[in-house]
Amino acid sequence: MMLGRISRTTAALVVFVLSVFPVYWMVLTAFKPTKDIQSETPTFLPIPLTFDHFGTAIAAQGFFSFWRNSLLVAGGAVLLALGVALLAAFAIARLRWKGRRAFVLMVFIAQMTPWEALLIPIYVIARDTGMLDTLWILTLVYFMMTLPFTIVTLRGFLAAIPVDLEEAAQVDGCTRGQAFRKVVFPLLAPGLLATSLFGFITAWNEFAFANVLIIKNQDDRTLPVWLSSFNNTFGTDWGATMAASTLFMLPVLLIFVVLQGRVTTGIVGGAVKG
Amino acid sequence: MTLLAERPVRETAPAPPPRRRRPVLPYLLIAPTLLTTAYLLFYPLVRNVIISLQEFGLPQLVRGDAEFVGLANYAKVLQDPEFWSVVKRTLWFTAINVVLIMVLSTLVALLLVRLGKWLRFLVMGGLVLTWATPIIAATTVFQWLFQSRLGIVNWALVALGFEEYRGYTWFADGDATFGILVTLIVWQSVPFAALSLYAAMITVPQELYESARIDGAGAWRVFTTITFPMLRAMFGLITCLEVIWVVKAFVQIWVISQGGPGQATTTLPVYAFQVAQSLQRYDLGAAVSMLMVVLLVLALLAYFRQLYRQEREA
Numbered sequence: 001m002m003l004g005r006i007s008r009t010t011a012a013l014v015v016f017v018l019s020v021f022p023v024y025w026m027v028l029t030a031f032k033p034t035k036d037i038q039s040e041t042p043t044f045l046p047i048p049l050t051f052d053h054f055g056t057a058i059a060a061q062g063f064f065s066f067w068r069n070s071l072l073v074a075g076g077a078v079l080l081a082l083g084v085a086l087l088a089a090f091a092i093a094r095l096r097w098k099g100r101r102a103f104v105l106m107v108f109i110a111q112m113t114p115w116e117a118l119l120i121p122i123y124v125i126a127r128d129t130g131m132l133d134t135l136w137i138l139t140l141v142y143f144m145m146t147l148p149f150t151i152v153t154l155r156g157f158l159a160a161i162p163v164d165l166e167e168a169a170q171v172d173g174c175t176r177g178q179a180f181r182k183v184v185f186p187l188l189a190p191g192l193l194a195t196s197l198f199g200f201i202t203a204w205n206e207f208a209f210a211n212v213l214i215i216k217n218q219d220d221r222t223l224p225v226w227l228s229s230f231n232n233t234f235g236t237d238w239g240a241t242m243a244a245s246t247l248f249m250l251p252v253l254l255i256f257v258v259l260q261g262r263v264t265t266g267i268v269g270g271a272v273k274g
Numbered sequence: 275m276t277l278l279a280e281r282p283v284r285e286t287a288p289a290p291p292p293r294r295r296r297p298v299l300p301y302l303l304i305a306p307t308l309l310t311t312a313y314l315l316f317y318p319l320v321r322n323v324i325i326s327l328q329e330f331g332l333p334q335l336v337r338g339d340a341e342f343v344g345l346a347n348y349a350k351v352l353q354d355p356e357f358w359s360v361v362k363r364t365l366w367f368t369a370i371n372v373v374l375i376m377v378l379s380t381l382v383a384l385l386l387v388r389l390g391k392w393l394r395f396l397v398m399g400g401l402v403l404t405w406a407t408p409i410i411a412a413t414t415v416f417q418w419l420f421q422s423r424l425g426i427v428n429w430a431l432v433a434l435g436f437e438e439y440r441g442y443t444w445f446a447d448g449d450a451t452f453g454i455l456v457t458l459i460v461w462q463s464v465p466f467a468a469l470s471l472y473a474a475m476i477t478v479p480q481e482l483y484e485s486a487r488i489d490g491a492g493a494w495r496v497f498t499t500i501t502f503p504m505l506r507a508m509f510g511l512i513t514c515l516e517v518i519w520v521v522k523a524f525v526q527i528w529v530i531s532q533g534g535p536g537q538a539t540t541t542l543p544v545y546a547f548q549v550a551q552s553l554q555r556y557d558l559g560a561a562v563s564m565l566m567v568v569l570l571v572l573a574l575l576a577y578f579r580q581l582y583r584q585e586r587e588a
Contacts, residue, residue: 011385012393019400019465023407025426026415042426084306091303103304110311112577114570116524116543117563120550121321124335144314151307205408207525212551224410228529238418245411256406 023249029242030054037239053239057247060233060240062219062226070223073135073210074203077142078196081150084143086192089154090180094163111148115141116208123212133217141209146199153198157191158184197255204252223248326560335556347561356537357545357562364521364541364569367456371520374460376513379467384497386472398469405465413529416458420444448538451531455539458526463519467512474508475501507584514577518570542566 029037030053031046057063091097092104122141123132131137161184169179207224214220226233227248230241326347328340351357382401386394407415420427422443431439444450478501486496502509524543527533533540533548540548543566550559 008385008388009393012389012397015382015385016397016400019397019404019461022412022415022419022461023403025419026411029418038424040429042429084310087303088307091300095297095300095303097297097300100300106311107307108578108581109574110315112518112574113315114518114522114567116522117546117567117570118315118318118322119547120556120559120563121318121325123550124325124330124556125318125321127335128338140314144310147307147310201408205410207410207529211528224408227410227414230414238421238424241414242418245414249406249408249411252406252408253403256402 026242026249027246029238030246032239034237034239053237053243054247056234056237056240057244060244062221065219066221066223066226069135069220070204073138073142073222074200076135076139077146077203078199080139080143081146081199082192082196085147085150085154085195088151089158092151093155093158094166107148107151111152113145113148115145119208119212122209126213133214133220135214135220137213138206138210138222141213142203142206145206146202149202150195150199153195154188154191157188157195161187194259197259201252201255322560322564325556326564328557330555330557330560332554335554340557343557347557348565351558351561351565359537360540360542360545363537367452367541368517368520370456371459371463372513372516374456375463375467375516375520376509378460379464379471379512380509382464382468383471383475384501386468387475401465401469404461405469407462409462409525410529412458412462413526416454417445417530420454445531446535448535451535452539455527455530458530459520459523462526463516467516470512471505471508474505478504507580510580511577511584514573514580517573518577521566521570521573542569 028044028046031049031051032043033048033050033052036043036048088103088107092100122137126132126137131140165183165187166176166179169183170176174182205224206222207228210222210225211228214222214225227244230244234240234244325340327342327344328334329343329346330340334340382397386397389397419425422428422441425444427444428439428442431442444454482500482504483496486500491499521541522543523541524547527539527541527544528547531539533544542562546559546562546566548559549562550556
């Protein structure tokens with residue numbers, strides 16, 4: 001019994017270290033003085049600690065416009081997806097109509113779209129419509145990427161709110177729209193937040209399309225593409241590269257912390273249910 | 275008769291719900307979704323099929339006068355031995371990754387079930403952190419971990435006595451790069467699979483385990499006779515998802531090696547992109563990506579079957 005306990009604890013620590021180490025090493029390198037980064041024997045604690053690399057990363061040319069682009073593209077996509085998905089989710093969760101099952105099936109299939117296979121046609125379409133090298137096309141692509149997931153999740157949140165509440169409001173003289181706005185919407189707000197934040201992460205992290213669709217206008221690049229070309233930006237300055245990666249990961253990490261309860265339970269369930 | 279008699283009365287009634295039989299509202303509500311999907315998903319897919327049936331290179335891209343050539347592109351791709359070596363590599367790459375992901379995730383999930391509250395919290399926190407790491411951040415960090423001169427991996431290997439790893443250039447060797455990509459993808463995929471399996475495992479009634487243990491069953495026997503059969507659908511579901519994700523893994527490979535060195539890490543999505551982007555043969559690239567879609571649809575059908583089974587069991 002004792003032996004089992006020790007081996008379980010050891011295994012747990014090994015899993016923990018293996019999963020955390022790369023991220024720890026990234027953050028640690030970002031805070032290490034260059035002298036320590038380049039020393040033959042690495043140090044494993046952030047002593048002494050420096051903010052120089054973050055200064056270098058922030059001072060890199062175009063740093064703020066890449067942030068702005070990423071925020072614009074991800075934010076725009078999420079807002080569009082929320083608006084469109086809310087309507088569809090309401091139709092699925094609350095109304096009975098012919099073709100409903102077919103529609104749900106379409107959403108499920110759309111969610112599994114292998115986007116990697118659509119790089120070429122979307123490049124050609126963007127070129128034909130003059131949207132190549134603009135943030136618009138990226139916003140639209142991310143909008144479509146996050147839409148099915150948003151519909152499925154919002155439908156789940158909506159279905160969890162009892163219809164009785166809405167009906168009671170309607171009995172009390174609300175119209176259907178008012179009932180939705182005044183009763184359902186406030187209850188749905190946490191779900192909306194969670195869903196939109198996850199959509200935001202998808203768009204924030206996306207690389208393949210940003211890499212193909214923004215070519216000439218280097219100022220219109222997004223953070224992932226900029227980070228992937230860190231060799232051009234920072235050369236072999238690993239401290240600055242890791243600082244930039246850390247800054248890039250920060251919003252995502254914050255979102256995960258905000259949603260910590262849902263992350264392990266709700267979203268796993270949601271993701272597995274499709 | 276009664277119907278006809280009633281009709282005029284209904285029309286003059288103050289405010290009857292309009293067209294009760296066929297409500298318009300739901301269709302209005304889904305219209306934006308349908309339009310968006312039609313333009314941003316269906317149209318690109320159809321366009322991909324069309325491009326794959328045309329002669330479509332740089333001149334056609336500029337002039338926009340591509341001509342249909344039937345299945346010539348597919349014939350060309352399918353006769354190219356390079357394509358088949360890419361397919362073989364993709365299947366191999368997928369098999370290694372998925373087996374590792376499923377085995378490790380199962381072990382981690384089984385471990386989580388057996389841990390006390392604090393350790394479980396710690397391990398789950400670590401997994402969520404890994405899960406939250408953006409692909410681009412992870413690829414950048416892995417390049418740094420495996421860097422030849424200052425990389426921590428080489429330092430650790432030398433410290434353990436493997437002198438030949440001093441200054442070893444991982445990314446110059448095909449197999450080594452392949453191995454790093456597998457490590458990276460497994461590292462990124464285990465958290466989702468492990469946490470999902472864990473969530474499923476805790477739904478198995480505790481009494482079953484107890485009675486099995488009373489009957490003297492060991493851990494392996496408990497797993498093969500209780501845990502796995504009970505969660506068969508869940509295992510199937512996650513395996514399908516992982517297959518799909520690994521087959522279409524593009525970003526990790528493209529950023530780290532662009533399919534190189536040589537062709538050592540060129541899988542189907544990377545190959546399709548290389549052909550289109552570097553050779554500017556959009557037609558052949560489209561044909562390759564359509565063939566990849568066919569491969570994925572097979573995995574997807576299996577996934578939907580599992581999903582259906584899971585819904586019925588749940």
